[in-house]
Amino acid sequence: MTEEVPGPAEAVDSVLTALADPTRRRLLHLLAARGEVTATVLAEGLPVSRQAVVKHLAVLDAAGLVTARRAGRKVRYSVQPAALDATARWMSSLAADWDRRLARIKRLAEAAEQDPPPQP
Amino acid sequence: MTEEVPGPAEAVDSVLTALADPTRRRLLHLLAARGEVTATVLAEGLPVSRQAVVKHLAVLDAAGLVTARRAGRKVRYSVQPAALDATARWMSSLAADWDRRLARIKRLAEAAEQDPPPQP
DNA sequence: GCGACGTGCAACCCTGGAGTTGCATCCACT
C-alpha cells in the first residue's frame, strides 16, 4: 500500500488525520526510537492488540509517514520523515499567510478609526 | 473559553485534533480570508448549520487557533497564527529528529554489513 | 416596552473508526 500519488491537499489531509490519533503518535515515537520494528514487537510496547497496531500502521503508511519492508515471514516498519516535514512546511506557510492577513486587516482598521468611512 | 495554559504536549494534541476535521479547516480558511466574522455569517458559507459552526469554533478556540471577541449581541471570531506556528515548529523539529535517527541507524546497519556481529 | 435578530444551551440521531476476537495462511527451522 505504498503507491498512489495524491495531490498536496489530500496529502496534508491524510497526514493530519493520521497524526490526530494519540495511539498513532505513540507508535511513531516508538518507531523513531527503535528503528525498524515489526508490528508484533510494537504491540508489546502499547496497551492495544497487534491487530489495532497493524491498522494504525496501514493508516500511517497511506499518509506516507512510515514504510513497510518485508523480510521473509516478518514485516518491519520504519519511520519516514519526508511527509511529516512537508506538512510542517505547509503549516508554517499557512501561519505566515494568516499573519499577513491579520496585519493587513489591523492596518485597515486603524486607518478607518481616525478617518470616518463614507458609509453612514 | 480562552484560559487554562496547557503543557506543550496537550497543546499539540488539541491543535492536531482540531486540524484533523475538514470542516474546521474550511472554517479557518474562511476566517483567514474575511478577518473578523460572526458564527452566523460563517455558517452561510458552509454546508452545515450555525450550531455546528459554533461547536467547531469552540474546538478551535480551545486549541488556541481562533479567538472570540464579544461586541454587543454578536461575537466575532478571528484567526490566531501563534498556535499554528508553534505546532509547525514542533512538527518540523520532530521530522529533523527522525532524520537524525534514521541516518544513525543506516550508518550502523552499513557498518554491521562488512563486520559480522558477535551474536550467532 | 416590544419585536426582531443573534447567541447559548440541551437533548437527540447516526456514522466512522478504534479496538477486539477468531481463524486462515505463510514461512522458517529442525
Place this chain on the structure above:
DNA sequence: AGTGGATGCAACTCCAGGGTTGCACGTCGC
C-alpha cells in the same frame, strides 16, 4: 514433513463526536 511463530483477513462491538432541531435568553432598534 511437521510444528510453531508471525502476518493477513473478516466479522463484530462500542462510543466519541459531527450534525441536527427546538427553544430560552440577551441585546439592539424603534
